[in-house]
């Protein structure tokens with residue numbers, strides 16, 4: 364997926380690579396993998412419901428109006444409650460930026476079922492029908508690029524049976540991590556490809572555009588920034604492909620334990636790179652680069668989002684730091700044993 368996504372994105376915009384709705388010829392559907400890895404046997408049919416018939420179209424409901432990066436402080440609560448003799452859960456809370464809710468059949472909603480604010484344990488995922496009584500889309504948020512499909516959704520006294528639970532009780536964060544790891548590597552590959560497109564288009568334009576009677580490409584002020592971007596793209600390609608390959612060699616919980624820092628490195632670096640490359644492409648192309656007659660502003664608007672949405676870059680850098688310094692991750696034990 365990483366190789367093909369990068370390739371398609373490096374060809375610019377088109378049906379093969381539609382940034383507006385994030386569709387590509389190569390699908391990236393983390394929910395298929397989440398159901399495969401965390402779904403009960405009676406939930407496995409949801410994979411074919413999703414892929415064959417579109418009968419299951421879930422959204423991802425983690426972020427809340429007052430808690431994004433600090434999702435473990437979420438205020439949404441689910442408490443056990445029987446309903447007409449059936450055991451289940453009563454959910455109350457509010458979610459924010461629940462992308463795709465307008466067309467969803469379900470929201471994969473994360474709620475605290477035990478533990479304290481800030482605890483990683485005690486958060487549980489539920490597959491809540493999008494039209495269950497008490498689910499209400501309160502408003503849609505207008506954004507830099509993708510208007511109207513990101514709502515704030517309230518859940519008031521919503522009751523679901525036990526069978527709506529997805530993954531282990533109290534272990535919902537593992538599902539959320541699974542989801543973001545898949546998205547982070549996908550975004551990284553697409554961002555790298557789009558960066559390469561911006562660089563290549565700028566190089567071509569610089570060779571033919573001749574202000575002052577000579578090609579722009581003759582100026583080192585034009586060359587050097589593009590060289591910096593092209594060098595970073597070359598290095599990132601290796602890291603992204605190595606990381607994607609390693610992800611394929613292990614289970615998703617292992618990715619979380621052994622590779623999470625590398626996935627974050629790929630993501631935040633590639634998303635930064637494409638923003639810098641699109642910005643540079645606008646500059647090299649001058650006025651026409653800023654216009655919608657060229658795709659760079661669209662690429663910028665789309666990929667700029669990725670620096671915030673899949674865990675913002677600060678939160679990912681924070682994770683890399685925690686692993687680097689051994690506060691978390693595989694080096695923790697080694698540092699402790701070395702007395703550091």
Ligand SMILES: Cc1cc2nc3c(=O)[nH]c(=O)nc-3n(C[C@H](O)[C@H](O)[C@H](O)COP(=O)(O)OP(=O)(O)OC[C@H]3O[C@@H](n4cnc5c(N)ncnc54)[C@H](O)[C@@H]3O)c2cc1C
Pocket residue numbers: 422423424425426429430431432433459460461462506513668671672673674675676677678681
């Ligand atoms: C277009 C769009 C689509 C989205 N889709 C979904 C979705 O489908 N489902 C979903 O659940 N969420 C979704 N999100 C929400 C997204 O995951 C959050 O916006 C993101 O996690 C950041 O949370 P926040 O906006 O609350 O920012 P905050 O957590 O309030 O952070 C604000 C800023 O402070 C920085 N910051 C926070 N803590 C620290 C720290 N300790 N050190 C340094 N800097 C810090 C952050 O990086 C950020 O830049 C979407 C967001 C957008 C914009």
